[in-house]
Amino acid sequence: MSTTKPIIELRDVRKSFGAFEALKGINAVINEGEFFSLLGPSGCGKTTLLRMIAGFEPPTAGDISIDGKSMDGIAANARPTNMVFQSYAIFPHLSVADNVGYGLKTKKLPKADIKREVDGALAMVDLVGYGDRGAHELSGGQRQRVALARALVMRPKVILLDEPLSALDKKLRDQMQFELRELQKSLGITFILVTHDQEEALIMSDRIAVMFEGEIAQLATPEELYRRPATQRVASFIGVMNFLEAKLESSSDQGVTLDIAALGNVTLPYQAVPQGMNPAQIAKVGIRPEMLTLLFDPTDKAENEVQAEVVSSDYYGDMTYYSVSLPNQKDPVIISMRNTAGRSIAAPGSPVRVGWGVESVVLFE
Amino acid sequence: MARGLSREDKQGLTLIGLPFGYALIMLAAPLAMVVTFSFWTQNYLDIDRTLTLENYRAVFSQPIYQTLLWRSLRISLIVTVVTVVLAFPIAYYLSFHVKKNKALWLFLITVPFWTSYLLRVFLWKVILGYNGVLNTALLKAGIIEEPLTFILYNANAVVLTLAHAWAPFAILPIFVALEKIDRSLLEAAEDLGDGPFRRFWRVTFPLAIPGVVAATLIVLIPTVGDFITPKLVGGTDGLMVANMIQIQFGKANNAPLGAALAVTSMVVVAIISVGIYLVGRKIGGRVAR
Ligand SMILES: Nc1ncnc2c1ncn2[C@@H]1O[C@H](COP(=O)(O)OP(=O)(O)OP(=O)(O)O)[C@@H](O)[C@H]1O
Ligand SMILES: [Mg+2]
Numbered sequence: 001m002s003t004t005k006p007i008i009e010l011r012d013v014r015k016s017f018g019a020f021e022a023l024k025g026i027n028a029v030i031n032e033g034e035f036f037s038l039l040g041p042s043g044c045g046k047t048t049l050l051r052m053i054a055g056f057e058p059p060t061a062g063d064i065s066i067d068g069k070s071m072d073g074i075a076a077n078a079r080p081t082n083m084v085f086q087s088y089a090i091f092p093h094l095s096v097a098d099n100v101g102y103g104l105k106t107k108k109l110p111k112a113d114i115k116r117e118v119d120g121a122l123a124m125v126d127l128v129g130y131g132d133r134g135a136h137e138l139s140g141g142q143r144q145r146v147a148l149a150r151a152l153v154m155r156p157k158v159i160l161l162d163e164p165l166s167a168l169d170k171k172l173r174d175q176m177q178f179e180l181r182e183l184q185k186s187l188g189i190t191f192i193l194v195t196h197d198q199e200e201a202l203i204m205s206d207r208i209a210v211m212f213e214g215e216i217a218q219l220a221t222p223e224e225l226y227r228r229p230a231t232q233r234v235a236s237f238i239g240v241m242n243f244l245e246a247k248l249e250s251s252s253d254q255g256v257t258l259d260i261a262a263l264g265n266v267t268l269p270y271q272a273v274p275q276g277m278n279p280a281q282i283a284k285v286g287i288r289p290e291m292l293t294l295l296f297d298p299t300d301k302a303e304n305e306v307q308a309e310v311v312s313s314d315y316y317g318d319m320t321y322y323s324v325s326l327p328n329q330k331d332p333v334i335i336s337m338r339n340t341a342g343r344s345i346a347a348p349g350s351p352v353r354v355g356w357g358v359e360s361v362v363l364f365e
Numbered sequence: 366m367a368r369g370l371s372r373e374d375k376q377g378l379t380l381i382g383l384p385f386g387y388a389l390i391m392l393a394a395p396l397a398m399v400v401t402f403s404f405w406t407q408n409y410l411d412i413d414r415t416l417t418l419e420n421y422r423a424v425f426s427q428p429i430y431q432t433l434l435w436r437s438l439r440i441s442l443i444v445t446v447v448t449v450v451l452a453f454p455i456a457y458y459l460s461f462h463v464k465k466n467k468a469l470w471l472f473l474i475t476v477p478f479w480t481s482y483l484l485r486v487f488l489w490k491v492i493l494g495y496n497g498v499l500n501t502a503l504l505k506a507g508i509i510e511e512p513l514t515f516i517l518y519n520a521n522a523v524v525l526t527l528a529h530a531w532a533p534f535a536i537l538p539i540f541v542a543l544e545k546i547d548r549s550l551l552e553a554a555e556d557l558g559d560g561p562f563r564r565f566w567r568v569t570f571p572l573a574i575p576g577v578v579a580a581t582l583i584v585l586i587p588t589v590g591d592f593i594t595p596k597l598v599g600g601t602d603g604l605m606v607a608n609m610i611q612i613q614f615g616k617a618n619n620a621p622l623g624a625a626l627a628v629t630s631m632v633v634v635a636i637i638s639v640g641i642y643l644v645g646r647k648i649g650g651r652v653a654r
Contacts, residue, residue, distance in 0.1 A: 056552055076555045089553035093571045102567075103557030154557065 006068075007032040007157055007190050008053065013062035015048055015214075022048045024214040025062070030192065030207075032157075035184050037193045037201040040211035041237070046194040047086075049211075050160050053192065055079045067157055082151035086162040088143045090135040096122070096146055097131035103154045121153035124183065141172045148180075158190045165200065177204055198238045202226065210234050228274065232284060232364050241286045242333040243364070244326075248279050258363075260285055262326035262333075263306050266358060273363060284364040289336040291360030294322060295353040296343065302355025310346045320345055324354060402624035412621070420625035430609065434630060437605040438637075440520055440595075441588035444527040448584045449577060451528070452535035456576075457569075459536075460543035471540070474533050482530065486597045489526045493517040493598070518600025526594045531587075535580035542576025543569070571648065578645035582638050589634050606630050 008030040015023040022045045030036045038046045051057050053064060055076030064071045066080060082103070091099050101118045109117070122128055125145035130138070138146065144164055151159050164180075165173045181204050184191045195201050201208050202222040209219045218230040229235035232243060249257040255269040256279045273279055293302060311323040311332045320339055323332040335354065346352060370378070403420055406413040424430045459470055477485065492498045493516045500512040516522060546569065554564040592607035599605070606626060613623030 054556060056555075075560075076552070077558045077560055081556075083553070083556045085549050085553060087547065087549050089547065089549040091550060091553070091568060102554070106558040106563065150553075150557070 005032045006030065007034075007066065008192070009063075009065040010049075010053075011063045011065075013049070013052065013064060014060045015045070015052060015057070016060045022214050023052075023059075026214075026216055028209055028216060028219055030158075030190060032190055033188045035181065035191045035193070035204055035206045037195055037205040037208045038211060039195055039198060039201040039208050039237075042196060044211045045214040046196070046211060047162055050083075050162055050192065050194050053158070054081050054083050054160050080157040082154045082156040082159055084144075084147045084151050084159065084161040084164045086164070086166065088147040088164075090138075090143050090146055090150075092135045094135070095131065096127070096133050096135070096138070099135065099146055100131075100149045100153055102150060117153050118149075121149040124152060125149045126179075140167055141176065144168065144176065148183075152183075152187070152189075156189065158192060161191060161193045163194055163196070166195075166197070173200075180204065202238070210237065212237075226288075228362060229286070230274065232286070235286050235362065235364070240289050240334055241362075242289065242292070243284045243286050244329060244333070246282055246285045246363075248282055251279060256282075258282060258285065262329035263304065263356065266304070266361070268358060268361060268363075272359075272361065277363065277365060281365045282363050286362040286364060287333070287356060287360050289321065289334040291356065292324075292333065292335040293355040294324070294335055294337055294346065295355045296346070300353075300355070302353075303357040304355065306354050306356070308352055308354045310348055310350050310352055312348050313345050315339075315345065322346065324352065326354065399624045399627055402621050403628045405621045407619045407621050409618075420622045421629070423622060424625050424629050430606075430626060433604065433606045433609050434626075434633065436520070437589050437607070437630065438633065440523055440527075440603075440605060441585055441591075443524050444531065444588050445581055445585040447524060447528045448531050448535045449539075449580050452532055452580060453539055453573075453577070455532075456536045456539035456543055459540055471537075474536055477529070478533065483593060485530060486526055486594050489522065489529070490517065490598055493522055493525070517598060519602045520599065522598040522600075523595050523603045523605070526598050527588050527591060530594070531584045534583045538579035538583065539573060539576040542573045542579075546572045574645050574648055578642060581641055581645075585641070586634055586638060589630060 006029045008028075010026050010028045010030075013023060013026040014021070026049060038049060040046055048057070052059050053066075053071075055071065055074060055078075071079060091102065094102070097115075097118050100121050101114045104114045104117055118131065119128075122131060125148050127142065127145050127149065130142065130146075135143070135146075144167075147164070161180075165176050168176060177200060180191075193201070193204065202225075205222055207219065207221055208225055210217045210225065212233060218225060218234045220228075220230075225234065225238055229238060229241070232241075235241040235243075244263065245261040246258045249259040249265055251257070252267075255267050256273060257265055257267045259265055273282075293300075295302060295305065306326060308324045308326050311325050313323070314321045318339060320337050322335045322337065324335050325332045404416045404418070406415070406417055406419060455474075459467060463470055480488075490497070494500070495512050495514065495517070497517070499516065500509070503509045504512065516525075550568055550572070551564060554568045559567060589605075590607045592605065592611055595603045595605040595608055599608075607630075610623045610626050610630075613619045613626065617623075
């Protein structure tokens with residue numbers, strides 16, 4: 001992204017339903033042309049936040065600005081945003097073309113212009129020739145496209161999508177993820193996507209806000225989120241993370257030396273310590289399953305090695321996930337290995353060497 | 366496809382046979398009888414069974430029957446419009462603004478039905494009469510000098526009484542249609558730029574049409590044939606076709622003419638109902654199908 005002009009600014013946005021605090025102070029800046037995702041488990045407040053940006057619900061406190069203007073007191077029909085509803089909300093009494101042209105009619109565009117715009121939008125979502133159909137004559141994927149076209153045709157500054165793909169089957173979802181991303185890139189419109197599917201968020205987003213219980217736990221790019229999760233909770237929500245007991249041994253010019261119960265002493269450079277973290281507070285380290293290697297062959301080498309024992313294995317075709325017990329570690333760790341020709345799967349109980357590298361270690365308080 | 370019925374077919378027929386026969390006897394047979402009667406002639410005490418169109422000629426040529434039929438239609442159409450127009454906001458309020466205890470509200474709407482229909486009509490008489498509640502109150506308050514007479518024993522009284530009696534029957538189908546509207550459709554309309562007024566006419570109302578059509582038919586069809594209300598509060602100006610039918614079957618002792626009147630008004634009502642249904646389907650577009 002070349003431009004980083006903020007399009008949406010959320011300042012200490014709060015929402016309470018009676019005594020229940022659904023959002024506890026959200027701060028975020030979403031940039032123009034960005035594909036931004038709100039990711040979190042069910043009930044964490046994603047939909048609530050999206051609906052407040054759209055204008056369906058006023059915040060209890062805080063401020064939402066869109067394109068530099070505070071949206072306080074501005075109704076949904078006057079905001080430069082359009083929504084793709086989770087249920088799609090296709091008007092059942094109108095044809096596909098009338099659904100897509102609904103908002104343009106309100107804008108009092110001439111009939112011919114409406115038709116041209118609607119045809120253009122339908123072409124964008126690959127629904128040429130579907131204009132005369134009724135809403136009930138569409139498949140789930142087609143309804144999803146109509147809902148998208150209806151938002152796109154308005155040329156809003158921001159399109160809000162509430163789990164738009166959750167009702168589709170896996171194959172169609174993968175396809176739509178790709179198409180949605182391509183469309184967003186080519187149009188340059190800001191998309192805010194709500195999802196509870198971490199894979200979807202990782203694939204599609206420029207940046208992701210991970211939310212738990214009404215708060216943003218971490219706001220970062222997909223890569224940063226995966227490689228440097230800020231908390232143990234974020235780490236285990238996004239992919240799989242092995243946690244190992246650790247404590248600070250000493251600090252020196254080279255960096256911090258940690259005593260990791262299962263792996264022994266290791267020295268990490270200061271850059272590995274996240275900003276604002278006091279090394280004395282370090283309690284756990286995390287390593288992703290693919291960052292650990294099983295050294296089957298006696299000639300296999302790694303930066304560091306530790307002797308371990310296979311507990312069990314799960315075969316996934318291309319990958320095998322091993323449960324491996326490390327010394328001084330109660331729970332076995334998960335190690336994923338790509339299956340290669342001629343290598344058989346290690347049997348439970350067999351001793352193995354586990355290899356790992358210092359860069360793959362993430363620190364947690 | 367062999368001849369004869371499968372076991373399931375037979376089972377099905379056995380199951381529906383009894384209710385079907387019952388419906389036939391209770392509904393179709395009297396109807397057939399009335400239609401047959403309308404082609405016969407009354408000769409004092411016995412009936413001449415030669416088929417004739419004489420009764421229908423009387424119905425369509427004598428002004429009194431025309432007047433009564435038109436008046437019945439006019440009154441019931443006014444009743445229907447008044448009832449549905451008043452029922453809509455009530456149903457709308459119930460559906461969109463009552464958050465808790467909807468069931469209680471619906472229950473309360475049925476309260477007027479706890480007394481008999483006849484009693485309710487009598488009560489309107491008490492309220493609207495020359496020395497009735499309304500006149501007394503207005504006199505005492507000094508708003509009028511003489512009791513109002515245009516409120517009882519005429520068509521106005523019939524409209525008022527019927528509209529009150531049928532209100533719940535109009536509220537319920539409209540309420541159900543409004544309840545069925547997915548609320549996210551309204552949010553979508555707002556999101557696409559509509560204010561509350563445009564949104565109502567473009568989404569809420571078209572989607573409520575099936576309920577409005579049902580309410581219209583439910584009120585219109587029975588009110589055309591009502592005879593208790595016009596008889597009790599209608600005076601002579603407020604008499605309707607059903608009163609004449611009753612007279613023909615009773616005092617006038619001309620059942621065939623009464624039957625011809627009944628069949629004629631039935632056909633007229635049927636035509637109007639089908640018309641309303643078709644118009645509703647057209648306005649309501651794809652939903653009413
Ligand atoms: N109108 C409301 N009244 C009361 N509580 C509400 C209301 N709307 C949402 N909540 C509560 O606020 C919390 C957040 O709801 P929200 O719909 O934003 O969750 P979500 O993150 O979108 O979850 P999901 O992934 O299941 O859709 C939930 O605990 C929910 O029960
Ligand atoms: Mg949600």
